[in-house]
Amino acid sequence: MPGIGPLLGAEFLAATSGDMSLFGSADRLATYAGPAPTPHDSGRVSGNLHRPTRYHRGLQRVFYMSAMSSIHFCPESRRFYQxxxxxxxxxxxxxxxxxxxxxxxxxxxxxxxxxxxPAQPATGTA
Structure with missing residues (x-):
């Protein structure tokens, strides 16, 4: 997969113990890697976002760094980013x-x- 080389791949295996059955779904893996901030609004207070402290920062780094490098080397990722x-x-x-x-x-x-x-580029034949 573009953006995940030997180093990030090794970090991914170390963070997940190489056993995907522990997670059950991609959503659980994503939550383990670092969930999005959740709102903790109360009464008139709004916009109070809190990031849970129980997530694997190393795994979050793997996905963030792979996304950063794939923007440069993978056209599909670049299109999604743009x-x-x-x-x-x-x-x-x-x-x-x-x-x-x-x-x-x-x-x-x-x-x-x-x-x-990688997805094959569509040819312009009509």
Whole structure:
């Protein structure tokens, strides 16, 4: 998978113990890697976001760094990132959205025992 080389791959295996059955779904793996901030609004107080302290920072780093490098080397990731930026998201928000998407892709690859195959560019024949 573009963006996950030998070092990040080793960090991923160390963080997950190489056993995907511990998580059950891509959502649980993503939550273990670092959930999105959850609102803790009360009464007239709004916008009070709190990030839970129980998540694996090393695994979060794996997905964030792989998303950062895939923006440069993978056209599909670059398109997704640019689409999020055009929707008005800041750089960090767009990278985190890409990292979350990569969790789903990696989960599907591991579940099905497949290798990553980049999408073939569509030919312009009519």
């Amino acid at each position: 689409r999020k930026r055009s929707e008005g998201k800041r750089h960090t928000q767009a990278v985190l959205a890409l990292a979350r998407r990569r969790v789903n892709v990696l989960w599907a690859l591991l579940r099905d025992g497949r290798r990553f195959e």
